[in-house]
Amino acid sequence: MKVTKKALLLDGYVDEPACFGVPPYISPYVRYAFGVLESHGFETRYLTADQWRITCQREAVAEADIITVISGLTVPGRYRGGSPLTLSELKDLCGLPRKGSLFLGGPIRHGYTLKGGSKALDLVLDGVDCLCTRDPEAALDHFLKTGELRPEKTRTYEKIRRWAQLGAKVVKAHPFYPWLVAELELSRGCDRKGGRCSFCSEGAFSTYEERPVTDIAEETKALADSGVTAFRFGRCSNILSYGGTDTLCGIRPEPSKIKELYAAVRGACPDLEVLHTDNCNPLTIAAFPDESLGTLEEICRWNTEGDVLSLGIESLDPKVRKLNNLKVDAETALRVVRLINVAGGHRKRKRGLPTALPGLNFLAGLAGEDKGSFEANRLFLKRLVEENLTVRRINIRQAMIFPRTPLARLSKENPSKAGKKAFMKWKNWVREEIDPIMLKRVAPTGTVIKRVRIEERQGRLCFGRPLGSYPLLVGIITSTEPECEVIDVVVTDHGSRSVTGIPCPVDINRCGFEEIEALPGIGKARARRIIQARPFACYQDLAAILDEPGVLDGISELLAFR
Ligand code: SF4
Structure with a gap:
């Protein structure tokens, strides 16, 4: 009888200058680790930190032949999508009875802290068999091949090519699936000439290296085949440098290379919903303004x-x-x-x-x-x-x-x-x-934010965000339970860091008083008049009962008369 080898992969979440992996983002770290385990024939149970916190699946630890934990923050943040694994949770996990070796990797290799303004602790943890000081996927692969613990093992882009493709299907086990953004790796290390910024951990990678376009496209295709439609070029310290030419003043951007990259990713997932980027080094723009402008225009042609x-x-x-x-x-x-x-x-x-x-x-x-x-x-x-x-x-x-x-x-x-x-x-x-x-x-009144996913409800106000890079927080006024979890919202007002809106199109004959009142220029008195006079057959009927008939002209195409 064939005995299945079991693995546990715990996603404690990551946040570092050039990589993000807190839901709805899923980082390359966990995808590559999953790919390694797949390549060695493991049946892998994937859990996020939040799932672990709720269910504390001791039996998953006890029965696993190998346990991999990915974790660590080197930039402080506050997250709506999940709470990173804490040191005490990690210690508890390490103390549980188990038979398998425990690998710990990710930005936690730089030290541990959860708070900005604090000094990180050098991590010393009882119960960790391999604290990966370089690439966890490489240390894991080496151990599974040889039985030898080599925490300093590093990988090359050639090596991760297969792991990245095999690891894509881990997304299906994510509790947010399919509402996920896959953080894609373009490069790593820092391309800056003239030393590193004092605070940055990205400089710990000794050299700057770029991943081939074909590999990025293949991984995108594997992710798309597994149901992912949102992507971000976040594992990259400077999008403008990708594919550029090395010069004495830094890497000179090459718009044609960026075009090649975006075209390949678009080709790998023709129905993608989100294609965003993240880091952009202002020094590159300062040193090469013309080439940077050409590259930025190319990004803006292909992105969402x-x-x-x-x-x-x-x-x-x-x-x-x-x-x-x-x-x-x-x-x-x-x-x-x-x-x-x-x-x-x-x-x-x-x-x-x-x-x-x-x-x-x-x-x-x-x-x-x-x-x-x-x-x-x-x-x-x-x-x-x-x-x-x-x-x-x-x-x-x-x-x-x-x-x-x-x-x-x-x-x-x-x-x-x-x-x-x-x-x-x-x-x-x-x-x-x-x-x-x-x-x-950014989002003046009347902006329509597409595909906002409702995350929580507080009375007549829901809160949600679209997928993407630094998505806007949207407060949604709804007098009734929205029919879908994902809706379009028209912006009607602004807070200091969030917008308020109502579901769009606005079903004027059926929506509640609060939604009508929130329409720009309406207010309580006009909302009452609209409620008393409905139903309306068309926009002209509605405009005719208003004391200022043109008040809704600016958003008339967003109103529905059913
Ligand atoms: S320029 Fe380099 S060292 Fe400075 S923040 Fe960017 S990646 Fe880090």
């Missing part, structure tokens, strides 16, 4: 709407920038934001979201910082507002200090003296003074 190009600005205080080897000053950052607005500020469809906008990452807790350091950031954001430029989101985080990054040393010599009060004041100022302005520019 609502894309975000994340720029690591970190701090615009000149002394902090110098000490931490940060990328750009305020003038350069301004030029970069202008260029992305030119390439991606348009909308591909009427009432759609902008094609691609900049996202700004600021970081506090850097070496040399003081209370006045945030003023330069503030002046920069004011200029964006004055110039009528748009950014999709502004992330303000506190650095996590990892042992082997330059920041670990620098922050001992020149610790941040900004203090929590100054940090919160700066952050709150952005949330109150800048975010609301930008949100109205």
Whole structure:
């Protein structure tokens, strides 16, 4: 009788500068590990951290011949889609009775912390047989072939080619399936010339390497065959460098290579719903503005709407920038934001979201910082507002200090003296003074956000998000339970970091008072009049009973008369 080998793969979630894997995102780490286990004939049970927390499947640990845990955050974040595995949960897991070897890998190799503004601990855990100091999939494969524990094993792109294809089907075991975004790997390491930013763990990869287009397309096809329709080029520190030419000033973007990449992925999944990217190094745009513009235009031709190009600005205080080897000053950052607005500020469809906008990452807790350091950031954001430029989101985080990054040393010599009060004041100022302005520019009243998935309900308000890069949080006013879990929403109002809307098209003869009241220009009195006068056969009938007949003209095509 053939005995089936059993494996447990626990997805503790990952977040690092160039890779994200908190639901609805699924990271390459778990897909590759699943592929390795498949290639060795294992029957693998895949669990997410949230599933583990609820069910604590001790028997899955006890009966597994091998256990792999992927985990670790090297950038702080707050997540709506799931809660990463904590150290105490990991310790509990390691202490459970088992017969199989336990592999632990992912960004956790850099150390452990869950909070921004804190120093990471070097991880020492009893009960872990192999703490993978490089690539968990390579260490796992080596062990399964030889029985030897080699935590430092690394993989090549040639090696992961098959694992990536075999691992694609793990998506079907994900509790969010098929509502998933597959984080795709394009490259790894940092392409920057002239040293690394002090805080960044991506520099730990000694060389910058790129994955062949054919391999990316093959994995996309395997994921599409397993039901995935949303993809992000997130495992990549700089989309503009992909396929570019190495020069003394950095990698010069090659628009034709980006075209080749996007065309191959589109060809591998012709019905894809989302194709987004993430990191974009502002230094590349500063060094090669013409080639960057050509590349950005190519991205905007092939991507799907609502894309975000994340720029690591970190701090615009000149002394902090110098000490931490940060990328750009305020003038350069301004030029970069202008260029992305030119390439991606348009909308591909009427009432759609902008094609691609900049996202700004600021970081506090850097070496040399003081209370006045945030003023330069503030002046920069004011200029964006004055110039009528748009950014999709502004992330303000506190650095996590990892042992082997330059920041670990620098922050001992020149610790941040900004203090929590100054940090919160700066952050709150952005949330109150800048975010609301930008949100109205990104999604003005009347914007239709497609395919919003309802995630929770609080009375007559539901909350949901579409799939994609940094999706907008949408509050949906519904007097009745929506018929579908995934709906289109027309924006009717704005909070500071979320929009409010109603299901679209608006079924004027059947929807509730709250939805009608929320229509732009309607309010309580007109809503009452509409409710009393319905049903209407057409828009003209509706307009005729209003004291200002043209008040709904701007959104008339979004109204349904059933
Ligand atoms: S440019 Fe800086 S932030 Fe970007 S990957 Fe390199 S070291 Fe990290």
